Amino acid sequence: MPNFTKSALMNELLKTKHDLQENTDLQLAQKYKTSDSEAYKAAIITILKERGFTQIEIGQLIDQ
Structure with a gap:
């Protein structure tokens, strides 16, 4: 796993969150x-x- 700085991790989190936003709850769980x-x-x-x-x-x- 790459060694992320806090800032890089937050940027990755926000980008990923944006990409996942349209998924259903069950899709997110999977x-x-x-x-x-x-x-x-x-x-x-x-x-x-x-x-x-x-x-x-x-x-x-x-x-589940």
């Missing part, structure tokens, strides 16, 4: 499960939080 990228996973979690999911609900969605 993409989270199959991803090895921490930035990708962080973007998915951020989107789900913005959609009103709690940490518990996010965990349940991802564990």
Whole structure:
């Protein structure tokens, strides 16, 4: 995994978040499960939080 600076990680997070925004909740959960990228996973979690999911609900969605 590349060694990201905090700024580079935030830029990657924002770009990835923008790219994922149109996915359904279930699509996001599936993409989270199959991803090895921490930035990708962080973007998915951020989107789900913005959609009103709690940490518990996010965990349940991802564990399905």
